[in-house]
Amino acid sequence: MLRRQLLTLVALASTALAPLPSLAQTAAPVPVEQLVEKVQIPYESFTLPNGLRVIVHTDRKAPIVAVSVWYDVGSKHEPSGKTGFAHLFEHLMFNGSENVPGDFFAPLREVGATDFNGTTNFDRTNYFETVPRPALDRALFLESDRMGWLLGAIDQAVLDEQRGVVQNEKRQGDNQPYGLVFYKLLEELLGGTPYGHNVIGSMADLDAASLEDVKNWFRQHYGPNNAVLVLAGDVDVNEARPIVEKYFGSIQAGPPTQAPQVAVPTLSAAKDVTMQDRVAATLILRSWAVPGLNDPDAVPLDVLASVLGGLASSRLDNLLVREEKTAVQVSAGVQSLSQLGMFLVQAVVRPGVDPAVVAKRLDEIVADLIEHGPTADEVQRVVTTNVSSRISGLEAVGGFGGKAVALASGELYSDNPAFYKQQLEAMAKVTPAQVQAVGQKWLSRPALTITVVPGERDSYQEAQTVAAAPAAAAPREAVQSTRGDLPSVAAIGDLDFPEVTRSRLSNGVELVYAHRAAVPVTRVLMSFDAGAAADPDGKLGTQSLMLSLLKEGTTSLDSTAIAEAGERLGATIGTGNSADRTYLTVATPSPNLAGSLDLFADVVRNPAFEPSEVERLRASLLTSIASELTNPAGIANRAMPPLLYGSASPYAKLAAGSGDPVAVGQLTRDELVAFHQAWIRPEKAKVFVVSDLPLEEVKAALEARFRNWRGQGPAGAKAFNAAPAQVTPRIVLLDRPNSPQSLILAGQMTALNPRDELLTYQMGNQVLGSGFLSRLNMELRENKHWSYGAGGGYNWLEHAVPYTINAPVQADRTGDSIKAIQQQVQEFLSTNGVTAAELSREVNGTTRELAGRFETSSAVLSAMQQNDVWGRPDNFYDTVAQRYRAMTGPELDAAMRNALDPNKFVWVVVGDAATVKPQLESLGLPVEVVAAAAIGQ
Structure with missing residues (x-):
């Protein structure tokens, strides 16, 4: 839940020939003052007698409300010896309150909450969720209960559980390349100030936290007078005031949080x-x-x-x-x-x-x-x-950066x-x-x-309790409810997905369009039937290098001119790919659509592949590949595809990640041009648009820039002739010495047909592996606290449907974690299938979350494109709620048992072999040890 700044290498791959008129004719951007005028969040506010500040913004675009509670407490308030307390408490406050025992994720999931999470930084702690309007009472009950009725629900077992989770969150971040830099930065630059330690704290301080310590921390900082509540969405102040008073009005004020004395430090010398x-x-x-x-x-x-x-x-x-x-x-x-x-x-x-x-x-x-x-x-x-x-x-009312965030941060800071x-x-x-x-x-x-x-990293400070297994929790005394049951939730209507209209440009390219008017933004996604599977055999990384060059020079503009033109327009041009598709995108303020499409079309159609730029981007890509090979996830994701697909499948090319360094080093300009001509062409393209502008205007703008676009030479083709061939079950241990965590990646190839509707399989997996409340995550994170988060799911490719499980775990519990995963999967697929409570929770949550799930134009754009790839009707999401409600537990059990075999998983583990290998040898599978440094060589 903590969003820490971690300094990492960014992958420099991006994605993109037929002539286009000179960009000298590009439309001028509108004055920036005109754009500033469009940024408006009208609000009303009031303050309760106990000091709670309440801000209400009305946005009726969807029947949802963002609820955001910000507390004036962060790591800067922590005294010496208690670092990490604010962040630890962020976790504790998700673990239930006196009147709502158990994880808060369950009642939030039940009502279809989206964007629900919590974060801690130096200055504050916040909790947020976006809920359907009929669930607003329940959300406010939950938030008020953890504000005013929390301490009776915190015992030693809860503290130990969340301490372990936080320590694994710390390990997970620390285990990345450059993962320890931020600690040193704060120590050396801000040491001696309240900002001089990392938000996540030290292992020693987390180990030392006592139950009374953390309870006193709550008493000192989490009163209503130290909080701001923002409601943004389908609600107005007249509706909000009585329900806020009802749920928060009786909470007593606490001691006011005092801002520490802070002076901007200056080093005495460099x-x-x-x-x-x-x-x-x-x-x-x-x-x-x-x-x-x-x-x-x-x-x-x-x-x-x-x-x-x-x-x-x-x-x-x-x-x-x-x-x-x-x-x-x-x-x-x-x-x-x-x-x-x-x-x-x-x-x-x-x-x-x-x-x-x-x-x-x-x-x-x-x-x-x-x-x-x-x-x-x-x-x-x-x-x-x-x-x-x-x-x-x-465009979003809540989440990590929507309107509620803007209002709350302004009020608090x-x-x-x-x-x-x-x-x-x-x-x-x-x-x-x-x-x-x-x-x-x-x-x-x-x-x-x-x-x-x-070089070799310095020694790592481990938790003192790392080797201890979770203690058997003493029976928890039931806390007497004093507020009654959770508020009921009235009926929540089904989603009205934006109407999708299909048209074609005069050169035959299909245009798929939806209208959204919440913000004056146009998003264009051009999807090509290409993807990683289109990389030429023996030249893996061709697409990555080609894509990285598209924004780095056209026949009329060099890389700097392209960047400057986009900045003047406020336009963002992006590139990317999946296993099956290659994407070129542009997002722009709609008043600047003409100029942005001029630039976008030039990038798509006229890349120069200038030799000096090829060499520069080659060096950048090779460095990015080398960085990928130092990252646990990058290493594991290269090792798994040959085990899962076999060498004959085009999907085996996924093992190259961003590219094969030898092949990338040898690619010629002519090969890059040839790849672009074979795959980035109108016959393989489809354009998806979400905009506040009418279809006729958008289509005319695209037509003006792409009507004479024609392919050159033969089109590329992918050969999916051989079915994926998974290897026999085994464990491949990739030795990465001195790793505080192990990354477990398990996979198996299913026999599912990607062209079939897989809703029942996906719903069944929401119980087993998808989301916070899934059995895999609850077992490894909440029950065992050996991981910060674990899960599994189907990867719905166009020619295969593999299932994979991902679990970063503390190193000394690697073998135990695999056993726990095996047990959860085995029991789920045999004697302990979907329960009635799980079915109700997931069906309710999945149907009720739809309005929040498709609140933004980017989410709508993604759904349109996925529906098209999977052969779904454009109105799929208008009818999907009915299909979810018709599902039964036995139906989900049958689907999952048809798809998965608990004995077919192959395992990749990235970790310290000296610590991990002895744990794996008792699992009954052959263990093959490979140096992590050998992957990708």
């Missing part, structure tokens, strides 16, 4: 720290402490960071990555907190380049920007990009729910001189530089 880690490339991370988000310098600092390394056309990208080719990935940004911030600049050094050269150039580029300031065009591009992103993000608007208006008015001034003021101070070089 400091350099070198760390070793199992990484593919050297990382240089430079940082300064800066003021927090309420300081007048915050907005200019954000603009400065974007100009330096946030834009696709940033100074660092243009100089270090594109021109000098000494770095493969760069970025800059401000982590803007309530009372201070961190200005972070990073560069991943291209292998073979002296890191000192990159560090020196990084200093020179920062110094030049400070000395001369940004251009007016750079500032304008930053503003347009940020406003466009904000418009898109505010700035005493102003409309602070988001204040920031946007300030950004729209910021001048190059202001940006230059804050750079001179804050970045001329001594910096902290952390350099992470390839």
